Amino acid sequence: MKGDNGMAEYRLEMRGVSKSFPGVKALDGISLKVRPGSVHALMGENGAGKSTLMKCLFGIYKMDEGEVYLDGKR
DSSP states (O other), rough: BBOTTTSSSSSSEEEEEEETTTEEEEEEEEEEOTTTTOOOOOOOTTTHHHHHHHHHTTTTOOEEEEEEEEBBBO
16 A cells, blocks of 8 residues: 555565464464664564464465565565
8 A cells, every 4th residue: 555655554464364283273363563764663472472473474484365565565
């Protein structure tokens, strides 16, 4: 999605990310939007999926479903 200046509204956007391991659905339709210049923290209990989400973002794990956009590009 583009903002008024023609640039992407979000620096990073993850849509509908899902990841399963044998017997466990680690991520189920997770979405995350990060605007340029903003600071975010992923917080949650042990086993909540924080590391799994980041490993999907970095390509360490292949997502079962979902899309990742960087500066509006897939």
